[in-house]
Amino acid sequence: MTPTTRRDATLIVLAKAPVAGRVKTRLCPPCTPHQAATIARAALIDTLAAVAATPRVHRVLALDGELGSWMPTGFDVVPQTAGDLAARLTGAFARVTGPALVIGMDTPQLTPGVLRHAVDALLSPTVDAVLGHTIDGGWWTLGLRDPGVPAFTGVPMSTPETGRHQAARLRSLGLRTHALAVQMDVDTYADARAVARRIPASRFARSVRAVERQLSLELGVPA
Secondary structure (H helix, E strand, O other): OOOOOOOOEEEEEEEEOOOOOOOOHHHOOOOOHHHHHHHHHHHHHHHHHHHHOOOOEEEEEEEEOOOOOOOOOOOEEEEOOOOOHHHHHHHHHHOOOOOEEEEOOOOOOOOHHHHHHHHHHHOOOOOOEEEEEEOOOOEEEEEEOOOOOOOOOOOOOOOOOHHHHHHHHHHHOOOOEEEEEEEOOOOOHHHHHHHHHHOOOOHHHHHHHHHHHHHHHHHOOOO
C-alpha cells in the first residue's frame, strides 16, 4: 500500500482561462489580445508547475473559464464564485478547510521554494495570516490559518493601496500577520518584460521574447 502523503496546507491558484480578449488586457497595446493571451497562458502554466512541484500541499485551481490543454494533473478544479474580486477570493477560501494560501497567475517567477516558505510561515504557531505585497501596492499572496475569516470585507481591490488596506484589515481582525518578500506582478507589458528578464529560461520568458520579436517585425525595428 502506498503511504498517504501528508498535506500541511492548501495552495489555491485563482485564475482565468487564457482566452484572447479576457485576460491580460492591460498588455494591450502594444500587444494584441491574442499576444496578451499567449503571455497569460505561459504565466499560468509556469505558476501551476511551481504549485505542482511544491511538496506537502493540497492543490486547488479556482478557475474562471474552461479547462484547456495547459492544465496539469494533481489539482482539484473548482469554478470561481460570481462577483467582484473580493467575492471570488472569499469563495475560493470557502471551498477548502484548514490553513490555505491563494495566489494568482501574475507572478510566474514564483518557485516551489518560495511557495513552501510561505506555507511554512503560515504554519508557525505564532502566525494567523501571511501577506506578500507587490511592488505596485497590491499583494501576490494571502494565507489564512482559518480560511473562514472574513479577510476581504471592505478592502478595495486592484488599486495602488490594496496591499496597505489588506494588511490593515488583517490587523483589525486581530490576526498575527507575517510579511513575506515583496514580488513584482505582471499587469503591464513593461512588467512582463521585467519579470521575463528575471526568469530567462522559463516558458513565460520565451513567450514574452516571441511577442517582442513579433512586435519588432511589425514596427520595423530590431528586437
